[in-house]
Amino acid sequence: MARQAPVTIERIERAMDEVALAIDMAGDRGTIYLPIYERLERELQECRAKQTTLSSVRARLERLSA
Template identity: 40%
Template sequence: MPDVGCWLMAESTEGTDFRFMRPANDNAIGKISANGEITIELLERCLDRLAIAMERAPQGGEVYLPIFERLEAEIEAKKASESTMARALRRVRR
């Protein structure tokens, strides 16, 4: 199995900054779209890869729990946002 890549998240005054760390064999998890949007599918793949890294971690992976929880929260926030937008668009179309 290839090395695990990871998205790194950094908080700043301008919001959340996502940066991709490629695995040693350059096998990227996914790409950010041309407009810079990070999709739910991409976050889900990152969560999968992080779970693999947690399983392989010599210290048991507990050190990665905050990152795992943050990715889960980002996914839920994106889902909620998409749901809100869909509701707004349905209202316009009726």
């Protein structure tokens, strides 16, 4: 089984760019892709929230070790 690349903010944003282009190219029928774009938006928010939490954890650990 092939290993999948990790989900990153950069990968999500690239996917959002591609879906946005697909929506634009499809014209009025582009709304069919909106659920995909909305899912990517949620995934991006979750990924950013995790990074914020990890930054908080790292800052706390630095304070503990000081």
